[in-house]
Amino acid sequence: MKKVLILTGTFLFLFIQFVFSQNILEDKYDVKQYILDLQISNTSTLISGNVIINSSVTATNIDTFVVDLIDTIVAGQTYMIVDSVFVNGISNLFQHYNELVFIPLITAIPQNQQFSVQIYYHGNGAAISQTNYKGIKKYNYIGIIHTTTFSEPTWSKVWWPCKQDLKDKADSVTFYITTDSTNISGSNGVLKSTDSLPGGKVKYKWETKYPTDFYLISFTVGPLSEYITYAPLPGVQDSVLLQNLLFPGSSYYQTHLEVINKTKQLLYLFSELIGTYPFKDEKYGYSVVGTQLGAMEHQTMCTIGYQAMDTTSTHYGIYYFWYVAHELGHQWFGDYVTFSDWNYIWLAEGFASYMEYVALQNLESQYKADYWIQNAQTETMTQPVGSVYDSFDYRLMYKKGAAIIHTLRYEINNDSLFFAVLRNYLSTYAFSVATADDFKQVAETTTGINFTDFFNQWYYGEGYPTFNINWSQNNDTLTIVSNQTTSISITTLFKTHFDLKIIYATGDTIIRLFQGTNNETYKIYFPELVDSIEMDPNFWLIQKNFIITGIEKNNISFSFE
Structure with missing residues (x-):
């Protein structure tokens, strides 16, 4: 009993300390693998199961293991409860507080040693206003009830325990999804197996061997229909799998099929211009969900609203955005190479936005591309202030972010060299993270041009x-x-x-x-x-x-x- 009291006091002290040193504690280990094994429903945002985090010690030693997981956001509505924790298969004490799971290790683990932490938990991951409407969402579209996840930027912790550090990509992810047998599922990587279970249940095993950042891990579950086709890539013998979850009864179904065919052209074009599709050995695809607009670049499987999944947003008669080109562009800019800090999100959103322009220019017409870039420039100038750096503002992050890449292309004044910059940047930081200065250095090395003034005025600076x-x-x-x-x-x-x-x-x-x-x-x-x-x-x-x-x-x- 005294031992328990001493540990409890230690917890309180360490939690106070942790408020100021979370990054220091999480920096002590490197995530190698996530294994999620979850019970998921298509009719509820309730979730239960366990997550295994296989890691390696990077510090001199580690005596305290910490991961992110909400406790109670709104009682009875959005919360997670940790049931038990095991370290290397042995039950371990823990504390769940301040949206953290805090685990004092029985014995400190030395540098370079690999270890495994398994966390059993349950709760309700409902996306609500307090989580910026991120987490698990339940939709009812044309009578089909389904659930899906949106986690960007830091709301993965709403539904699963993880290390929310952009610089620490898991080397691989395995995701077991147990649900009703009437449901199918979509997630990252390849569907390795489908096992029938007693009680009308089915267990899906998804697996990716590519490094993956925490916010790009997702699921969709529901009685949707699967549509599979293949897309050829330049210089690659095998075509890439296009695996999609669709609603055949939707009035947009034919449009969705057209998008999938257009995606084949986009995959080929982008692969030619900026390098072969980085996840070609697994797949690309769409998980269409019951929101009208919006999309998220989940690695290898984009989650997208039923009306957003259009070729050039022709429902609106304008070309201000092209969701499918944008989200596919993210597979290179954001997923393949991720920004090292949210301050550098331009490296994802600015570039993915500019790939909309590139798609329009090459697959549609210069007129549509011009229309798109003029809108981006006009939107930027609706306010006289604002820096692309350290911005989550749509006007700056997406519109100005894309427009200054267009200006960079102009300053380079050689399209072959401009796309060489993009390819060199992507290959240099493949499956890793980068900063804006990293991109600048690659651009300067590739072109021989000094871009200090360019970045100081267009990226770090403000206005126009x-x-x-x-x-x-x-x-x-x-x-x-x-x-x-x-x-x-x-x-x-x-x-x-x-x-x-x-x-x-x-x-x-x-x-x-x-x-x-x-x-x-x-x-x-x-x-x-x-x-x-x-x-x-x-x-x-x-x-x-x-x-x-x-x-x-x-x-x-x-x-x-």
Whole structure:
């Protein structure tokens, strides 16, 4: 009895300490494998079972093991209760508090030693406002009740115990799902087995051998229908499996089948441009669920709303977004290479968004791609402030994030080199994590261009430039004066190239200039009589402009605005 009291006191002390040192404690081990073995219903957000976390000690030793798991968010509504804990197969004391499972080890485990922790638990993982509506969601779509999970950014702990550290990807994940035999399931990786159990139950075994971050692990369970096909990849002998959970009775079913066929084109295109689909030995696919819009890039199986699963959002007659291109792009940007910290989420959302543009440009038309990028730029400029760095704001993370990648492509001024940057970045940090500075370094090494100013103004900086351009022509000399102001004083100058379209009676010419100071004057030999000038005709920059024109001929001048 005294021993128990001493341990309880130790728990209280360590929990107070843990509030300030959670990362230090979790950094003491490296997750090698998650094995989830859960009872899951399609009609309830209740869940039960156990999770095995196989790890290796990275510190000198580890005497306390900690993982994330909610305790009580809302009593009787969203909560998890730990029933028991085993360390290397031996029952171990634990404390569950402050959304943590805290396990003092009987004997400290030395560096490089592998060990196993098994946590039995049960509870209700319902997604509610207090969890930012993340966790387990139950939907009823066309009379089909099903459950699924959304966990980004840090809500995996709502439904399973895990280490919520982006830098620690599990080397592999095995997920056993026990449910009613009328249900099918979808999850990460490959479906290895389906076993019938007594009492009208079935047990599915999903397994991925690819490194996986905690927030990308998911499930969908319900009486849906499976649709399987295959997609060829460039330079790869075997096609990749496309495994999908669909609703054949949905009025959108044919659209969903069209999306799957379009996904074959997208997989081929993206593989050509940025490198072979990284999870080709397992699968890609869609788990369609009963929300209208929204989607999540769960590794190897995207969870997507029934109306969001469209080719180019044609239900709306616009091309502001293309969910399926975006989520597929995430398989490279976000899943294959993950941002090392949520401050760098641009490396996922900005790039996945830009893959929408790339898809439209290559599979649809330049007109649609231009429409898309103009919307991104316009959305960015609805407010004069905001940095892409350290932002969860949709306008900045998705729209400005994509638009500055477009500008980077313009500055590189060579598409072969631009896509080489993307491929080199992805191959350098394959199945690992990266920072924005890591990407910058790869871009500089690949191109030989210094991007310090670019990142300081477009990524870390705020706002956008306005170009006030005054031009005049005297005989064959075209004089252009550019005065640049910015939308916010935090960033006082955007050093950038910019294009001007010079229009004259028999045609037009695009010239490229560079603005290195707020006020620049350019004198250009131009024998044609200029009618007008347009700024940034191909929509490369986030910018506003005002052009004041003037013509001087035979020393007679006039101007107009």
